[in-house]
Amino acid sequence: MTIAVFGAGAFGTALAVVLARGGRSVILHARDPVAVAEMERLRENRLRLPGVAFPDGLSVTSDGGFAGQADTALIAVPMRAHRPLLRDLGAAIRSSCLVSCAKGLDLATGIGPTGLIAEAFPSRTAAVLTGPSFAADIGRGLGTALTLACADDAAAERMQAELSVPPLRLYRTDDVKGAEFGGALKNVVAIAAGAVIGAKYGESARAAVVTRGFAELTRLAVANGARAETLMGLAGLGDLILTCTSEQSRNYRFGMTLGAGTAFDPATTVEGVATSHAARDLAIRAGLDVPVISAVCDLVEGRRTMAQVADAFFARPLRRE
Structure with a gap:
């Protein structure tokens, strides 16, 4: 059985490496033939995951048709790149199971990555792999536990066995909405948490923002069909922490x-920015009050300063938790 990983960024490379170390036959796909040649020569992705050697069972290609013959395809590109990749390589991908590794919501529709897969491949099995993980940890062989969410439990059980290789352990669920919303919305809360620390408001304030943000995350996810218990697991609380x-x-x-x-590198992917706007739109439709999510949107858009956001939080009416 062969696994293809589409997307040779840090996370896609780390997954490809750990799966190949675990004895799986893995194809890592990158669009740039020059980058592929460099990775094959060095047996390392020096640009995205330096210092992590490629095992023997890992091959690298820019040929979508070759990678597309794999039994299972992991789509390890940012949320905004899902539609273009699925459109451009759609005819080449023959895999029966497609697993997204993205954490975000489509800005135009508010749907998660499995929805985009279903649009492109309505007859295939779509799943999402999410949870608390950093590429550097996975690449170094450090223990990591993730959630695999798929509506087809038989397919999920099969993929769980295929993708679980020590030190990577997968738990499965059929609550795709919960897994997708947890993975997407925690990025918005993380921006808020970082802003609190960047403004030097202290760790107690960060804990308050994370806790209230988690409450918003849960309410919004449940309003869109998720189960609350999923948000208490790896896909929600674990990733948030x-x-x-x-x-x-x-x-x-x-x-x-x-x-x-201060300035931030504009070339760095920050999924939570687009997700904050999609989440705010979904909250408005659901009639939900989401002050943490709204604050992130305003900060990103330059509509409010951190001082104004803090003043607004303390001016909110007192109520029961």
Whole structure:
């Protein structure tokens, strides 16, 4: 059985490496033939995951048709790149199971990555792999537990066995909405948490923002068909804890720059920015009050300063938790 990983960024490379180390036959696909040649020559993705050697069972290609013959395809590109990749390589991907590794919501529709897969491949099995993880940890062989969400439980059980290789352990669920919303919305809360620290408001304030943000995340997810218990697991609370406490998180680092009023590398992917706007739109439709999510949108758009956001939080009416 062969696994293809589409997307040779840090996370896609890390997954390809750990699966190949575990004895799986893995194809890592990158669009740039020059980058592929460099990775094959060095047996390492020096640009995205330096210092992590490629095992023998890992091959690299820019040929979508070759990679597309794999039994299972992992789509390890940012949310905004899902539609273009599925459109451009759609005819080449023959895999029966497609697993998204993205954490975000489509800005135009508010749907998650499995919805985009279903649009492109309505007869295939769509799943999402999510949870608390950093590419560097996976690539170094450090223990990581993730959630595999798929509506088809038989397919999920099969993929769970295929993709679980020590030190990577997968738990499965059929609550795709819960897994997608947890993975997407925690990025928004991470921006808020980073902004609090960047503004030097302290760790107690960060804990308050993370807790209230988690409450918003849960309410919004449940309003869109998720189960609350899913948000208490790896896909929700677990990912939130990691992302809101580590500077390895791009969203958290971006929030720190917002709070401090400094510049952030525009070339760095920050999924939580687009997700914050999609989440705010979904909350408006559902009639939900989401002050943390709304604050992130306003900070990103430059409509409010951190001081104004803080004043607004303390001016909110007192109520029961």
